[in-house]
Amino acid sequence: MxxxxxxxxxxxxxxxxxxxxxxxxxxxxxxxxxxxxxxxxxxxxxxxxxxxxxxxxxxxxxxxxxxxxxxxxxxxxxxxxxxxxxxxxxxxxxxxxxxxxxxxxxxxxxxxxxxxxxxxxxxxxxxxxDEFGIEPFTPDFTLENFKKIVSSKPTKIKPLIMDQKQVAGVGNIYSDESLWCAKIHPERSAKSLSSDEIKKLYDCILEALKQGIADRGTSVDQYVDLQGQKGKHEQNLQIFRKNGQPCPRCGTIIKKIRVGGRGTHLCPNCQKSRGVLDHKFTF
Ligand SMILES: [Zn+2]
Incomplete structure (x- = not known):
């Protein structure tokens, strides 16, 4: 999507x-x-x-x-x-x-x-x-507001940042990329994240989206621009759909799991499973 x-x-x-x-x-x-x-x-x-x-x-x-x-x-x-x-x-x-x-x-x-x-x-x-949550790249998307969303929720972090009523515009690709960038397991409980981890994730979300825009989007599926041209961000993806390949940061083989029904890519070494929810059901 x-x-x-x-x-x-x-x-x-x-x-x-x-x-x-x-x-x-x-x-x-x-x-x-x-x-x-x-x-x-x-x-x-x-x-x-x-x-x-x-x-x-x-x-x-x-x-x-x-x-x-x-x-x-x-x-x-x-x-x-x-x-x-x-x-x-x-x-x-x-x-x-x-x-x-x-x-x-x-x-x-x-x-x-x-x-x-x-x-x-x-x-x-x-x-x-009004149904939508805070919009990245607007004055509402402050670290403080992002912390309020993340720190109180007992849900898994990946579905939370993909929830359009919480953070608007982030979907499967950019959530996987952001969580890898911030070294956070996608199944961690949102409220278990430390203040430093939340700050890192906040920065990583903005950076992933900014790079995606600079590359005119990611064409792993059907997406093309108004002229029918593919986006160039696929070549700059770090983790998304790279299962079986080495993590660009540590060389560990990237895994694919399902989180909230969505195919999810992670590095088992960079994104430790400590504190994840329902861990035994998803691997
Ligand atoms: Zn890694």
Whole structure:
């Protein structure tokens, strides 16, 4: 699933290409992915220009020129592609937003979990976005606030930092990378972390996300940018999907386990299992 760095890359590309473009038509062959429904969506969007785009967590937020908000989630395999209307078809295109100047946005989605949703107004938008936790790279993401989230919870640390209601935008890739960087076992109880470990994890999360953005995302699965190009961060991953290979820090063979139902990569030497929850059930 695209995480903060991937969605941020797309958002920046949209900013450069889409703002000021007028919506001429909307098409779909996958009606459930256009919400509330295709007719309502077309009625409120056709003839209007895109005014701005933002990102919150893994969500893209558009405003049209009259203030109408639209949100989009790529979920597991969604791709947003900016194409000329004459360009060859993209596989699994589910939605097309035809724009002026011969351009169009294609929403391609192999697994059909992604969606694009028209909202009524900004109050509606706020209600939706209030569900999310603190957003990295904003003034709210202080060490103090991060400590409050981590230090009181009796849950495993990896699912906690992936919980969008706690920390927004971190998913499977960047949580594995951050925990390896901070030398913390993904199954450690969050409240067992020392103050130094929390500080290290905080720094590592920001660094992992920052590098991901600098590399225009990670394309281990379906993710591509707005032009259909893969991200370059895969070559800079330290641990994610490296099971069977030596840890870049100590040479111990990297293991894959399951934590909260998610494939999880760790170095058994750098990330000691001391204090983990349910250890015996997961190896
Ligand atoms: Zn190691």
């Amino acid at each position: 695209p995480e903060l760095p991937e969605v941020e890359t797309i958002k920046r590309d949209i900013e450069k290409n889409l703002i000021g473009k007028k919506i001429l038509d909307v098409w779909t062959d996958s009606p459930k992915q256009v919400q509330p429904n295709i007719d309502g969506f077309k009625k409120e969007t056709v003839g209007k220009k895109f005014k701005d785009v933002k990102r919150r967590a893994k969500i893209l937020i558009f405003h049209l020129e009259d203030g109408t908000p639209i949100i989009a989630h790529l979920k597991l395999s969604g791709r947003l592609l900016y194409r000329n209307q004459t360009d060859k078809a993209d596989a699994f295109t589910r939605i097309i937003i035809k724009l002026g100047e011969g351009k169009e946005i294609r929403f391609a989605d192999l697994r059909r979990f992604g969606w694009i949703r028209l909202l009524k107004d900004d109050a509606n938008l706020k209600e939706f976005l």
